[in-house]
Amino acid sequence: MTLSVYASDALAAAILAVGTDKFSEALHRWMGAACVFDNIAIIAFFQSCGPQVLMTHARDSRVFERIDSHYVKGAYMLDPFYGLHQKQAADGVHRLTEVAPDQFQRNEYFKSYYANTTLIDELAFFSRLSSSSSITVCIGRDATTGSRFSPKDYMTAQNIAPVVNALVKANWSGLTSETQSEPEDIVEHLRQRLSVDQSINLSPRQAQVALLILQGHSSISIGLTLGISPQTVKVLRKQLYRKCQISSQGELYYLVAPYLSEAG
Structure with missing residues (x-):
């Protein structure tokens, strides 16, 4: 250099x-x-x-x-x-x-x-x-x-x-967070909040898929990340959208975004 x-x-x-x-x-x-x-x-x-x-x-x-x-x-x-x-x-x-x-x-x-x-x-x-x-x-x-x-x-x-x-x-090297708490499982947090607030009961796998969709993963990429087939991902995605009564990734984002804020 x-x-x-x-x-x-x-x-x-x-x-x-x-x-x-x-x-x-x-x-x-x-x-x-x-x-x-x-x-x-x-x-x-x-x-x-x-x-x-x-x-x-x-x-x-x-x-x-x-x-x-x-x-x-x-x-x-x-x-x-x-x-x-x-x-x-x-x-x-x-x-x-x-x-x-x-x-x-x-x-x-x-x-x-x-x-x-x-x-x-x-x-x-x-x-x-x-x-x-x-x-x-x-x-x-x-x-x-x-x-x-x-x-x-x-x-x-x-x-x-x-x-x-x-x-x-x-x-x-000595930097620590200003608040000390146990790490929160964002997937479980989403499941609980959607259940309580929206009466939407997602399985752990469906909640995982939801988060990966919002991060910008395609069905193929989600499959590789979770170790499942793209076809299985598509089935989970359909189940997810049906339970949430939505039809697009944009609608999923605005449904879930407030709970990301809570978890942060």
């Missing part, structure tokens, strides 16, 4: 800022000297509660306009980068298009939330702090430049990823 004099100085400043309240901005400055991006968000994920936004910066105000009112309140559960936390992914950098479900851009989360951010492309530097916590440093391209990350940009991100992740771990 070859750094300019400015980038080297910025990296030194980030190292010296570890453990201080100036770290996030110092990390931002160094990464900005090494990569070209329009926005950055540093988000901590936990098993026992919703995420904690540690920093955001964007030239276009639309990018993070609803991060507190919608994303943190429950929409994050449908974010492919949150999936890295759930799967306990390896440290490194991940491109949104590589980790998103096959029908991510067709789902209601993308249409009603993500598209409004004007984000075009994202890279997430993922760092696992412990078995129950992780941090993603997401850099993005949005309407500001209107361009995606090039293969060269991605290679640069891969080259600096070990340093980004090392700095993140050094600064936030």
